[in-house]
Amino acid sequence: MPGAPHVSSATPRQTALNPRHRAAGARMVPFAGWEMPLQYRGIVEEHLAVRRRVGVFDVSHMARFFLAGADAGAVIRRTVTYDVLAMEPETGHYSVACDDAGGILDDPYVYRLGPQRWMVVGNAARREVDLEALRAAVRSGDDVELDDRTEATAMLAVQGPQAASLLGALLAPEIVGRVEPHHTTEVALVGYKALVSRTGYTGEDGFELVLAAAVAAEVWDRLLSGGAEPCGLGARDTLRLEAALALYGNDIDVTTDPFEAGLGWVVSLEDAGDFRGRAALVGRKAAGRTRALACIRAAERGPVFRHGCAVLAGGARVGGLTSGGYSPVLETSIGMGYLPVEQAKSGTRVEVEVRGRRERAEVVRRPFYRRAAGSS
Numbered sequence: 001m002p003g004a005p006h007v008s009s010a011t012p013r014q015t016a017l018n019p020r021h022r023a024a025g026a027r028m029v030p031f032a033g034w035e036m037p038l039q040y041r042g043i044v045e046e047h048l049a050v051r052r053r054v055g056v057f058d059v060s061h062m063a064r065f066f067l068a069g070a071d072a073g074a075v076i077r078r079t080v081t082y083d084v085l086a087m088e089p090e091t092g093h094y095s096v097a098c099d100d101a102g103g104i105l106d107d108p109y110v111y112r113l114g115p116q117r118w119m120v121v122g123n124a125a126r127r128e129v130d131l132e133a134l135r136a137a138v139r140s141g142d143d144v145e146l147d148d149r150t151e152a153t154a155m156l157a158v159q160g161p162q163a164a165s166l167l168g169a170l171l172a173p174e175i176v177g178r179v180e181p182h183h184t185t186e187v188a189l190v191g192y193k194a195l196v197s198r199t200g201y202t203g204e205d206g207f208e209l210v211l212a213a214a215v216a217a218e219v220w221d222r223l224l225s226g227g228a229e230p231c232g233l234g235a236r237d238t239l240r241l242e243a244a245l246a247l248y249g250n251d252i253d254v255t256t257d258p259f260e261a262g263l264g265w266v267v268s269l270e271d272a273g274d275f276r277g278r279a280a281l282v283g284r285k286a287a288g289r290t291r292a293l294a295c296i297r298a299a300e301r302g303p304v305f306r307h308g309c310a311v312l313a314g315g316a317r318v319g320g321l322t323s324g325g326y327s328p329v330l331e332t333s334i335g336m337g338y339l340p341v342e343q344a345k346s347g348t349r350v351e352v353e354v355r356g357r358r359e360r361a362e363v364v365r366r367p368f369y370r371r372a373a374g375s376s
Helices: 018-023 043-052 072-079 124-136 163-170 173-177 213-225 233-242 278-287
Strands: 027-031 034-039 055-058 063-068 091-094 104-106 109-114 117-122 145-148 153-159 184-189 192-197 206-212 229-231 291-298 310-313 316-327 332-340 349-354 357-364
Touching: 018 027, 018 034, 018 213, 034 233, 043 055, 043 229, 043 233, 055 213, 055 233, 063 072, 063 124, 072 117, 072 124, 104 124, 109 184, 109 192, 117 124, 124 145, 153 163, 153 213, 163 173, 163 206, 163 213, 206 213, 233 316, 233 332, 291 316, 291 349, 310 332, 316 349, 332 349, 332 357
Parallel strands: 055 229
Antiparallel strands: 027 034, 055 153, 063 117, 063 145, 091 109, 109 117, 153 206, 184 192, 192 206, 291 332, 291 357, 310 316, 310 349, 316 332, 349 357
16 A cells, blocks of 8 residues: 555554545555545546645544643643744644654644644554653643544545635635635634644645544535545555655654754754754754655656665665655656765666666656645
8 A cells, every 4th residue: 555654453443434435435445543545536536636626635544632731832842843832823833753862753743723722633653652752741730731632533635726715615715815824723614613724745735624523524525515536545645755745654764863854944953942852863963964865756657666666876776765656747656765965966867676677767856746836
């Protein structure tokens, strides 16, 4: 399965939309402890629907933690590398959480809902790790309430150039219009309070909704009636790969640090934040990178790149792909992988070994795909 970081042997959980997925003929697969739709009509069709029109994903498997109280922000700051205390209310920011050695435990997205109210969204396979990290960051006397609402809520991602107009018809154009990129707001949706953020994991303009699980099916039906294409995890993986967005368990994990992964921009060392792994990251930054996560594009259409394929330069192996797949927009294979810093520079010619055959390729600038400036 594309990009699966973890498959549980236990009976998988089901999201509130599971009956809708089955009724639509989705191919269901176990993913990070959940039963999720891999695809409906087809990965390429769903991918292009998001790039050209609008698609909707059920991402309810993602972990959702709500924190409230005067010290809620401080608890999150002790957990993640980014200075979340500098965030304004109704904004969101990507971050990473590290272990003591500076290895990446997860890459949660943090939302500041109000002065003392927060939401942290993490990867499904890292739910328990994230929860443990947040609990460990609570100090005696802290004023904070931590609530795991993963299974009480649902999360939908509405992505694509027509996402704003579709969501505007559901909510109101003026509500959607005031939500800028990386911002969030609370709205009334089918009689319940919901969070709407202008965020996503596809490289397109789009929104993510967090709402009561009880109304997820009704909202899903309205989005499909408005023209959204239902999309599965397969398209989500190819879309994020074109946008060169890291996938936990493939491109980043405890063996990688934020600097070599190209995520140094979410490591705040200027403030006094005493987050886990700070000392190690100060040392790693001072030492400099020996390798970097590079974007690699095939020179011509051929066998599809996959995770684990060897990358060679001058006939010698210099790295391996951490992610790989076919790009429906570029119509060729693309992948990401760690290479020595000198070979990770744009323009470097390399080869990718696919099933014993060496394919010509080139290191290119990140990302592979970027939507046109000003498009919405």
